[in-house]
Amino acid sequence: MSAPPHKARPAGPGRVLPDTQQGMRRRNLSRVMHTVSAEGPLSRAAVASRIGLTRAAVSTLVDELIRSGLLEELGPERPGRVGRPGSALAVSGHGPAGIGAEVGVDHLAVCAVDLRGRVRARAVRHVPNRDRSPEPVLADLTELIHRVVAEAEDEGLWPAGLAVAVPGLVARDARTVARAPNLGWQDTDLGDLLPARFPLTVANEANFGALAELWLGEGTPRDFLHVSAEIGIGAAVVVDGRLLHGNRGFAGELGHVPVQPDGPACACGGRGCLEQYAGEEAVLRAAGLEPGEDRVGLLAGRAEQGDADVRRALHDAGTALGIALTGAVNLLDPEGVVLGGALSGLAPWLLPSLRSELARRTAGPACPVSVSALGPEGPLLGAAYSVVRGVLDDPAAVAERV
Amino acid sequence: MSAPPHKARPAGPGRVLPDTQQGMRRRNLSRVMHTVSAEGPLSRAAVASRIGLTRAAVSTLVDELIRSGLLEELGPERPGRVGRPGSALAVSGHGPAGIGAEVGVDHLAVCAVDLRGRVRARAVRHVPNRDRSPEPVLADLTELIHRVVAEAEDEGLWPAGLAVAVPGLVARDARTVARAPNLGWQDTDLGDLLPARFPLTVANEANFGALAELWLGEGTPRDFLHVSAEIGIGAAVVVDGRLLHGNRGFAGELGHVPVQPDGPACACGGRGCLEQYAGEEAVLRAAGLEPGEDRVGLLAGRAEQGDADVRRALHDAGTALGIALTGAVNLLDPEGVVLGGALSGLAPWLLPSLRSELARRTAGPACPVSVSALGPEGPLLGAAYSVVRGVLDDPAAVAERV
Incomplete structure (x- = not known):
């Protein structure tokens, strides 16, 4: 009855990392930062009860974070509360x-965001970057x-890092643009061409x-599919609050999901990809229009004025999005779909056909589709806040650099 | 220049779990088990060097695992090695x-697998379960x-838990079959109908x-899409060594990805779903055949004999699989696709058109497609080994029950 033993595979990445006192301290510093960031201002006692450590242990961690300039004491809490007034953090x-x-x-855009998300x-500079080296x-x-x-330095801040959003596929090194067809870039290492001062x-x-x-969104679920567009169509898959990267870092290419398998040829090598029906061009x-600079503005303006050709074109694009999203929803079972980036400006004319296509292809309740409140600035804010997030995730690393 | 602050969202599940000495001990016990399981037999010194803890710390953990009956000493290592002979674990x-x-x-099948994966x-019992309550x-x-x-008990083993594989969607409680159309089951809580003795x-x-x-597979990547079939078509998405569940636990419904948006109606509410082209029925x-009991065996047998209708039907099914997988590969960017379960028996006739469809729709190198070596027994072995995996992940919990 005995079969040859299967060799079990090693466990996840944690396997080779020893669980040490030092690692525990770093993780607890991060828990304090995340808790104060999400729920502050909070007293030390409130932080301790939130993360389940003793008040004394939390005080040691908080003192370290204050010394590093990552937390501030706002002064005593307002009176009227029960107990000795603590200083809010x-x-x-x-x-x-x-x-x-x-x-x-x-266009090109840059912003600085502080730990509070402000x-x-x-x-911002408007400049045609298409096919510019x-x-x-x-x-x-x-x-x-x-x-x-x-x-930012004039305001007493110091840059903890630089994050750059690009309209293209980025290699897993998180430096090299593997392919950005609408810029005409290929295998471009941005690290060599940007200030070396910042991570x-x-x-x-x-x-x-x-x-x-x-x-930063209001009420965003932890499992969702984010669809955006800038000429191409991009999507990002978030699973349990984490971005799905894929093996090469190329996950989320919704624009190349086949919508009509015998449709027009696409630059990706496929046929009838979503981009051939719902891409800006x-x-x-x-709609019988020429691609110019402010493509979304042009489409939105015409649709607003009731241009029948533009409205029909957007209706058909919504239908194609609905077909591609039906496949994505079946594969990923997300809690919702969010239309963001440039697509958020076209949502009023895309959504009706998109939602009805998704509903008619689904037996139960269809996956809810919403529109991003951050709009076209989402990617820029997300880039800046990703650096802040890095600080919250490992404050000890930043403290060492202060 | 100051914008209203965005309220940051709390970090992941780790936020509320304090990092304690007790938790550290549990995790280190698990690391020892995983290391010995994946690479054993190993001496205590080898385990210590693998997981980066001191020899003394590892010895304490090992003694505890031996007392709980989870590790065994095989006696002194064979002579000829350098240094004092250690006892292999x-x-x-x-x-x-x-x-x-x-x-x-x-059919119904049950098996018992020990910690070594044997x-x-x-x-096994062959019995038609279709539409049986x-x-x-x-x-x-x-x-x-x-x-x-x-x-198993006669062999000195004791059951640590029971895991049941079903051809349907299971709710997130991991007990209730939400929908198993080919069994005719709906919202069935299996917990009430199976022996309560085991988790x-x-x-x-x-x-x-x-x-x-x-x-248990050989050389399986950590990011892959597993496609299987039993009348319906199911798939599972593995990301960085973890199964993607989806919001309701329904992720992986590749069978309902639209392949021809205006194709035949499907029970799911959609049209032209993959299942309408590549499902067994x-x-x-x-192929002009009646669905009977051993459907895969019938198709494989006829294809083997050169039946032109069956070969054409399988060729077309492979093409449809290739279209649906193009979308899935674009969304998920997996390292590979594995055909398993019943599909593995039909692979010789599905693969050529599947691979060529995937290749002609991809600009770069196409995602590699392989066939499971575990074959139709994969789900049964996976169920049994998932219980073993639970023991390796938290040996302390099992030790408390001994």
Whole structure:
């Protein structure tokens, strides 16, 4: 009755990391930061009860975080509460800041966000980047970065890192743009072309848009699919509050899901991909319009005025989105779908056909589809806040750099 | 320049769990078990170097695991090695066992697997379960479970839990079959109908098949899509070594990804779903055959004999699978696709058109597609081994029950 033994595979990444006192301290520092960030201002006692450690243990951690400039004491709590008044803690408004940048097809943008999630400095430049080589684009971006960093430093902040959103696929090194067809970039290492002063992270704009939705949106579920667009169609999959990257870092390519298997050829090698029906250029073509600079503005304006061709083109794009999302919802079973980025501006004309297509292809209740409140700025905010998130996740690493 | 602060969302599940000495001990016990399971037999010194703890700390943990009957000492290592001979450790062949069960459309199966991954007892019964009510089916299954448990106990094992694979959607409580259309079951709580002696887990057969592939397969990547079939088509998504469940526990419904948006109506409410082209019944229909009991055997036999209708039907099913998988690969960017369960028996006739469809729809190298070596027994083995995995993940919990 005995079969040959199967060799079991090793457990996850935790296997080789010993669980040490030092690691425990780092994780507990992070718990304190996350708790104060999400629920503060809070007293030390409230933090202790939230994370289940003793008041004494929390005080030691809090003192360390205050010394590093990551937490601030706001002074005694207002009277009238029961017990000895404690001093309320908040994340610092003068400590590290996240610098976010976006390379768009028609614009460049940079902002600085403090630990509290407030935008403290911002710079935008409209410039056609299509088929412009990376060097001049990133020289322009560097200028904006220096301007925003100087402004943030004037406000008493210091940049903890730089995160850049790009309209393309990024390799797993989080530095190299593997393919950005609408910029004409391929295998471009942004690390060589941006200021070396800051730790750098590069990611797809749809990914940062989804993270902004997760971290800063109102009532965003922890399992959702975020769909955005800038010429191409991008999506990002968030599972239990974490971004799904995929093996090469290319997950979320909703734009190349086949919608009509015998449809028109696509640059990706496929046929009848969603992008051929719902990409900005496909919609403009279907509406008989020329692709110009402010494509979403043009479509939204015409649709608003009741242009029948534009409304029909957007209706058909919504239907195609509904078919592709039916497949995605069946595979991923998300709690919801969020339309963000440029798509949020077109939502009024896309949503009716999108929702009805999803509903008629689903036996039970259809997956709810909502529109991002952050709009086109989501990816930029998500990039900046990803740096802040890094500080909350491992405050000890930042404290060592202070 | 200051914008209203965004309220940051709390961090993941770790937020409310304090990091205590007790938790650290539990996690380190698990690391020792996983290390010995994956790489044993190993000396205490080798375990210590693998997990980065001191030899003394590891010895304390090992002694505890030996007392609980989870590890065994195999006696002194063979001479000729450098240094003082240590006693090699292995996971126990006489401790806890995982009991796995499968409710198939045409069969019931149960097996017991020890900590080493060896099948130590097994029972199978061929019985048509289609549209049979849950009570008699689970009464039959209970009889098989008692037989296998008795046999395992005769071998000195004790059942640590029961895991049941079903051809349907299972609710997040991991007990209730929400919908199993090919059994005709709906909202059936299996907990009430199976022996209460053992901790119970119920899951979709595709999920257990994927886990078997992950844990027991040779060279399976940590990011993959597992596709299987039993009348319906199921899939399971494994991301970084973990199963993707979805919001309701329904992720992986590849069978209802639209392949031809205007194709035939499907029971799910959709049109032109993959199941309408590549499900067992669709293939039998396309080949002009009647659905009987051993559907895969019938198709494989005819294809083997060169039956042109069957070969054409399987070729077309492979094409439809290729279209649906193109979408899935674009969304998930897995390292590979594995055909398992009943599909593995039809792979020789499905793979050529499946692979060529995937390749012609992909600009770069296409996602590799392989066939499970575990074959139709994957889900049963995966169910049983999931119980073993639970023991390796938290040996302290089992030790408390000894």
